Amino acid sequence: MKHFSNIIIGFGKAGKTLAGTLAKHGEEVLVIEKDPNMYGGTCINIACLPTKNMIINAHRGIRYEAALKKKNDLTAKLRNKNYHKVADLSGVTVLTATAEFLDDHTLQVSDNSGQETLQADRIFINTGATPVWPNIDGLLNSKKVYSSTDLLAKDKQLKELVILGSGPIGLEFASMYTQFGSHVTIVDKAPKILGKFEPEVAQQAKHDLEEDGISFLLESHITNVNDTLNGVTLTISTPEGMKEIQADGLLVATGRRANVTDLHLERTSIKTGSHGEILVNDVLETNAKDVYALGDVTGGPQFTYISLDDWRIIANNLYGNKTRSRLNRPVFANTIFLNPAISSIGRTEEQLREAGIDYTVLKISAASVPKAQVIGNPRSIYKALIDPQSHQILGTTIYAEESFETINIISLAMQNHLPAEALRDQIYTHPTMTEALNDLFDQI
Numbered sequence: 001m002k003h004f005s006n007i008i009i010g011f012g013k014a015g016k017t018l019a020g021t022l023a024k025h026g027e028e029v030l031v032i033e034k035d036p037n038m039y040g041g042t043c044i045n046i047a048c049l050p051t052k053n054m055i056i057n058a059h060r061g062i063r064y065e066a067a068l069k070k071k072n073d074l075t076a077k078l079r080n081k082n083y084h085k086v087a088d089l090s091g092v093t094v095l096t097a098t099a100e101f102l103d104d105h106t107l108q109v110s111d112n113s114g115q116e117t118l119q120a121d122r123i124f125i126n127t128g129a130t131p132v133w134p135n136i137d138g139l140l141n142s143k144k145v146y147s148s149t150d151l152l153a154k155d156k157q158l159k160e161l162v163i164l165g166s167g168p169i170g171l172e173f174a175s176m177y178t179q180f181g182s183h184v185t186i187v188d189k190a191p192k193i194l195g196k197f198e199p200e201v202a203q204q205a206k207h208d209l210e211e212d213g214i215s216f217l218l219e220s221h222i223t224n225v226n227d228t229l230n231g232v233t234l235t236i237s238t239p240e241g242m243k244e245i246q247a248d249g250l251l252v253a254t255g256r257r258a259n260v261t262d263l264h265l266e267r268t269s270i271k272t273g274s275h276g277e278i279l280v281n282d283v284l285e286t287n288a289k290d291v292y293a294l295g296d297v298t299g300g301p302q303f304t305y306i307s308l309d310d311w312r313i314i315a316n317n318l319y320g321n322k323t324r325s326r327l328n329r330p331v332f333a334n335t336i337f338l339n340p341a342i343s344s345i346g347r348t349e350e351q352l353r354e355a356g357i358d359y360t361v362l363k364i365s366a367a368s369v370p371k372a373q374v375i376g377n378p379r380s381i382y383k384a385l386i387d388p389q390s391h392q393i394l395g396t397t398i399y400a401e402e403s404f405e406t407i408n409i410i411s412l413a414m415q416n417h418l419p420a421e422a423l424r425d426q427i428y429t430h431p432t433m434t435e436a437l438n439d440l441f442d443q444i
């Protein structure tokens with residue numbers, strides 16, 4: 001039986017970065033990835049980067065087939081680069097095989113050629129997340145039902161697309177497909193979209209998505225999926241009664257949960273939660289000694305930058321001053337890449353009210369910001385909540401062009417406890433959307 005000092009299961013953001021750190025410290029590492037099309041993990045192959053590349057090219061007016069080719073070229077390049085960045089490190093080996101546990105420190109790996117048993121002193125589980133499939137009649141047998149991964153690989157554009165789920169995946173695909181010229185209907189059981197964002201921003205974003213041609217069926221669910229010669233018929237229960245929609249396909253975007261499918265954790269002392277997520281303590285240790293879990297598989301926030309931050313926690317606890325943990329993870333933002341993008345950080349008005357925290361609201365539209373005019377997209381709301389005494393920023397939501405960049409400045413200010421005046425008085429380059437922060441914080 002082969003023995004390794006460290007085995008990382010899954011070539012995700014945390015895992016691949018950790019392989020580099022371990023190698024730098026002279027450690028021997030085996031990285032096991034089950035799918036050669038996934039070297040580099042979910043983000044670069046089937047998620048963040050290909051979707052944003054398609055979204056940007058759709059906005060540029062590039063046709064679907066040409067955009068798909070550009071996306072495929074990009075992911076192939078990134079995959080190859082990611083593979084070599086890890087496999088070429090001294091002390092690191094990449095094995096393309098599926099790993100399953102036999103006990104806490106013993107794994108069986110399998111590929112088409114056979115199986116092998118391996119042991120390791122330390123094991124890091126970084127196997128990501130997998131789509132949740134709702135229980136709907138005809139859904140699993142349909143050939144017209146797609147996950148985000150399937151749809152990103154589709155060589156022909158679906159002209160009439162229904163999307164189940166209005167989370168980030170559903171909304172980003174809806175925005176992208178609309179820009180490519182398709183008609184999209186979103187079905188969600190929730191009464192409103194973007195429910196975690198400030199209500200006026202969510203409302204404005206919904207209005208703009210509708211203006212772009214997207215139809216919404218809220219408080220609705222699909223009860224039946226029936227393939228037809230040319231597409232699919234969807235039976236939908238809505239507040240106005242049952243509806244039937246003919247479409248070319250259905251994208252299911254109803255959430256993703258920890259991917260532990262192949263791992264056979266029942267053979268170990270590793271504990272899982274009610275959604276299959278691997279339970280870890282604040283420094284990402286599982287119940288089994290020297291077995292860690294990182295990234296989406298822990299059931300934490302599903303973002304590449306959080307997986308990367310999990311790596312920081314592990315690296316700090318293995319080689320650093322052991323101060324980093326999930327408990328003191330810095331405040332972090334999130335963005336949904338719409339037209340324009342919606343980005344937020346910290347707390348909303350509702351959350352502050354519930355917590356009994358006093359706040360002052362600052363709000364502007366950036367329609368008159370020169371860069372918004374240069375881009376030709378005046379859609380915008382900038383909203384900040386600040387402490388009335390200290391002027392510390394408690395939360396910010398930006399719905400505007402380039403909000404995904406501007407929000408990182410707010411993040412830096414919050415993390416370093418800068419008062420709103422610092423952002424008000426900062427000299428920003430021109431013309432940028434960030435300049436709007438001069439005006440937003442001028443209302444203090």
Ligand SMILES: Cc1cc2nc3c(=O)[nH]c(=O)nc-3n(C[C@H](O)[C@H](O)[C@H](O)COP(=O)(O)OP(=O)(O)OC[C@H]3O[C@@H](n4cnc5c(N)ncnc54)[C@H](O)[C@@H]3O)c2cc1C
Pocket residue numbers: 009010011012013014015032033034035038039040041042043046047048049051097098099100126127128129148169259262263294295296297301302303304305307
């Ligand atoms: C469509 C979409 C768009 C997204 N957009 C964004 C975005 O814009 N920004 C953002 O921050 N996040 C985004 N996310 C979320 C982000 O992609 C994930 O949070 C992130 O990639 C998770 O990384 P990870 O390190 O947990 O593991 P992953 O990168 O998911 O890696 C897990 C790897 O483990 C492998 N694996 C699984 N089981 C086994 C096994 N038994 N043996 C061997 N290998 C195995 C898998 O093949 C996979 O390569 C998006 C997600 C999706 C689906």
Ligand SMILES: NC(=O)c1ccc[n+]([C@@H]2O[C@H](COP(=O)([O-])OP(=O)(O)OC[C@H]3O[C@@H](n4cnc5c(N)ncnc54)[C@H](O)[C@@H]3O)[C@@H](O)[C@H]2O)c1
Pocket residue numbers: 134164165166167168169170172187188189190220221222253254255256301302303334335336337
């Ligand atoms: N820009 C980004 O950062 C980005 C982009 C895409 C994905 N992601 C990550 O991927 C994860 C998964 O995204 P997602 O959009 O699939 O999930 P989600 O959980 O965020 O949203 C799922 C939506 O589906 C609805 N839904 C669930 N079951 C339903 C049913 N049976 N009928 C009708 N509606 C139903 C829910 O009400 C919800 O609105 C997110 O947690 C996110 O962190 C991030």
